[in-house]
Amino acid sequence: MGGLPVNSLATRAPEAAAITVPVPLGDRAYEILVGRGLLQGAGARIAALGARAAAIVTDEHVGPLYARSLAEALERHGLRTATLALPPGEATKSYAFLEKVCDFALEARIERGDLVVALGGGVVGDLAGFAAAVVRRGVRFVQVPTTLLAQVDSSVGGKTGINSRHGKNLVGAFHQPSLVLADTAALDTLSLREMRAGYAEVVKYGLIDDASFFDWCEARWRGVFAGGPERDEAVARSCRAKAAVVVRDEREDGDRALLNLGHTFGHALERITRYDSARLVHGEGVAIGLCLAFRFSASLGLCPDRDARRVEAHLAEAGLPTRLNHVPGGCGTVEELLDAMAQDKKVKGGALTFILARGIGKSFIAPGIAADEVRSFLKKEISAAQP
Ligand SMILES: NC(=O)c1ccc[n+]([C@@H]2O[C@H](COP(=O)([O-])OP(=O)(O)OC[C@H]3O[C@@H](n4cnc5c(N)ncnc54)[C@H](O)[C@@H]3O)[C@@H](O)[C@H]2O)c1
């Protein structure tokens, strides 16, 4: 990783005050720190965990921007470091790259008391977190999320894993990080497409159970994108919402499934587009999935049409795809979509579980949804999309 990092820590403003969101999970409790410029103090904060070495896992976009300065900061605090930069994109969440990350951590002599540090988006976080869960049957890890999606969602809660040809995230483990450091200034270098994708997961929290947060999103979303105080507020509010769910149901025996709102459809679309980030990224699948979940709820007579329209209008206003015909290269057939959904982790006794809504902020878990209900809804969605 040659050359000067574009966002060298040396050129940054002094460390800003952090908003702290606690995740009180007993002996695995940890803190999420949110703030502009937090990477500046990352060396001290990570060193305080007491490790002697850190294996930094990043990708080839994020590495040149932030990895060298993070490694130097850790080394200044006495940690030995090694850095691995992986190809960016969803296809990297695979068996092949899991092996590479595990071997890298072992070659770096990462012991159980040491750290894997995931520096990047959700792809790096899920993959490196899973490697940390299985190397030596579990080493500690730190999340340093650098996308909006990773800061508001994937870095929190301990779901780690990779994709399989059978479906999304089908191989993985629950493994909580020891610390999450979300420097919201890191989002200044993120593409607009990826900001939008992450924003879909922000909106999701409002739709699940916080209508006033959805109102706030409608009024303030431009500040989140522009990097105003709204950005830190959106990240912190999202983390608080997610932490509250994770603390009451860490392993998704119940309520945690609410965080899957929009994902039954979204994950099916990711599989159909073969995890090709050029066609569809996770947050875009979630945006379409949120709209479908609301329209499906409305079609079942559960949710007012006007709420479904409001969800779609807001996501479209923020530049996100909202319909099946917005998937570049096509969304597949109804049967292909149903086939992909059949591998969803919420399936029970062969029947689909959906997260549906009675309105904005009124989502609920709906088990036992008949495939025929979904089939006729998808047929209507696809035929409505035909020119
Ligand atoms: N574990 C969970 O609870 C959870 C939650 C939500 C999503 N996910 C997973 O997260 C993944 C998606 O994560 P993502 O949206 O962060 O995608 P990503 O990790 O692919 O990152 C998106 C792109 O942005 C680039 N990038 C990252 N940070 C950057 C920065 N600061 N500046 C410039 N470029 C930057 C990356 O290189 C990549 O090209 C999916 O695999 C999804 O399944 C997991």
Ligand SMILES: O=C(O)C(=O)C[C@@H](O)[C@H](O)[C@H](O)COP(=O)(O)O
């Ligand atoms: O943390 C959770 O729980 C979520 O469901 C958050 C989702 O945004 C995320 O995409 C998660 O990876 C999906 O989990 P999965 O169990 O459906 O694979």
Ligand SMILES: [Zn+2]
């Ligand atoms: Zn998600």
